[in-house]
Amino acid sequence: MLTFIDTHAHLYSPKFENDRHEMVKRAIRAGVTRMYLPNIDAESIEPMLELEQAFPENCFAMMGLHPGSVQPDTYEQELDLVEKQLFARAWAGVGETGIDLYWDKSTLEIQKIAFSRQIEWAKQLNLPIIIHSRESNKECLELVRKGQDGRLRGIFHCFSGTLDDAKAMIDLGFMLGIGGTLTYAKSELPAVIKDVPLEHIVLETDSPYLPPVPYRGKRNESAYIPVIAEMLSEVKVLPTAQVARVTTANALRMFGVDA
Numbered sequence: 001m002l003t004f005i006d007t008h009a010h011l012y013s014p015k016f017e018n019d020r021h022e023m024v025k026r027a028i029r030a031g032v033t034r035m036y037l038p039n040i041d042a043e044s045i046e047p048m049l050e051l052e053q054a055f056p057e058n059c060f061a062m063m064g065l066h067p068g069s070v071q072p073d074t075y076e077q078e079l080d081l082v083e084k085q086l087f088a089r090a091w092a093g094v095g096e097t098g099i100d101l102y103w104d105k106s107t108l109e110i111q112k113i114a115f116s117r118q119i120e121w122a123k124q125l126n127l128p129i130i131i132h133s134r135e136s137n138k139e140c141l142e143l144v145r146k147g148q149d150g151r152l153r154g155i156f157h158c159f160s161g162t163l164d165d166a167k168a169m170i171d172l173g174f175m176l177g178i179g180g181t182l183t184y185a186k187s188e189l190p191a192v193i194k195d196v197p198l199e200h201i202v203l204e205t206d207s208p209y210l211p212p213v214p215y216r217g218k219r220n221e222s223a224y225i226p227v228i229a230e231m232l233s234e235v236k237v238l239p240t241a242q243v244a245r246v247t248t249a250n251a252l253r254m255f256g257v258d259a
Contacts, residue, residue: 002031002244003033003244004247005033005035005202005252006027006035007155007157008038008204008206009204010208011023011051011059011207012047012050016221020051021055023221027222030225032222032223033058034251035055035059035222036062036251037059037060038064038095038096038130039061039062039065040068040069040096041065041066041069041078045063061092063082065082065097065114066096066132067100067107068103070110070111071107072107082118083121086125087125091127093128093130094127095118095129095131097114097118097119098131099111099139099143123149123151128255130155131144131174132157132158133157133160145172148172155174155176156175157204157206158177159189160181160189161192166192170196175202175250176196178201178228179203180205180210180211180213180215180220180227181210182228182235183212183228184216194235198238198243198246198247199246201250203225203229203232203251204225205221205222205228207221208220211224212224212228215227226240
C-alpha cells in the first residue's frame with residue numbers, strides 16, 4: 001500500500017463529532033498514516049489535543065492563531081495563550097497563521113502583528129510555520145521575506161497563486177500545500193502546479209473543507225488524500241507511487257521527522 005501524509009486537517013472540528021475516531025481509522029486504512037492538525041484559536045485547543053492523545057502515532061497537533069480569529073478585542077489574549085502553549089510542550093509546527101483578506105480586510109494591520117509574532121516563535125523553536133494566505137500572497141510573502149534569516153521554513157497551505165508566487169515561496173524555503181482544489185473543473189491550479197517540481201509540494205485536505213471531486217458538496221476527510229495524489233500524478237504525468245513517495249518524504253523533512 002502507498003503511504004501518504006495529510007499536512008493540514010482540522011479533524012477536531014465539530015463536523016466529525018459523530019464518527020471522529022472511525023474517520024481517522026478510515027484514513028489510516030487508506031494509507032494516510034500521519035495527519036497534522038493546525039490550531040485555530042483557544043476553543044480548538046482542547047478537542048485537538050484530545051484527538052492527538054487518542055491517536056498519538058497518527059495525529060500531530062500544531063499551535064497557532066488563525067487569521068480569521070484575529071479580532072481587535074481578543075487577539076492579544078489569544079496570542080498570549082498561543083505563546084504559553086508553544087513554549088510549554090513539543091508541537092509539530094506553528095499555525096495555522098497568516099493573513100486572510102477574503103473575509104475581513106479591516107483587521108489587516110492586527111493580522112500582520114499576529115503573523116509576525118508567530119513567525120518569530122517558529123524561528124525560536126525551529127518549527128515549520130503553516131501559512132494561510134487567502135487573497136494575501138503579496139502581504140504574506142512580504143512578511144516572510146522580512147522574517148527570513150535562514151531559520152524560517154514551512155508550508156503555504158492551500159496554495160493558490162501564480163507561478164511567480166510559487167517560485168517566490170519556494171525561494172524563501174517554503175513548500176506548497178496542495179489539496180482538493182486541484183481537482184476542481186475551473187481551477188487554475190493544475191496549469192501552475194505542472195511547472196512546480198514535486199520536491200516542493202506536500203499534500204493536504206483542509207478537512208472538513210474543500211473536498212476533492214467526486215466528493216464536492218460533502219464533508220472532506222483525510223482518507224481522500226489518495227484522490228488528490230492521483231490528480232497530481234495526472235497533472236505532472238508521474239506515477240501515483242512516485243507522488244506518494246516524494247510528497248511523503250517532503251512532509252517528513254519539513255516536520256523534522258526521520259523517515
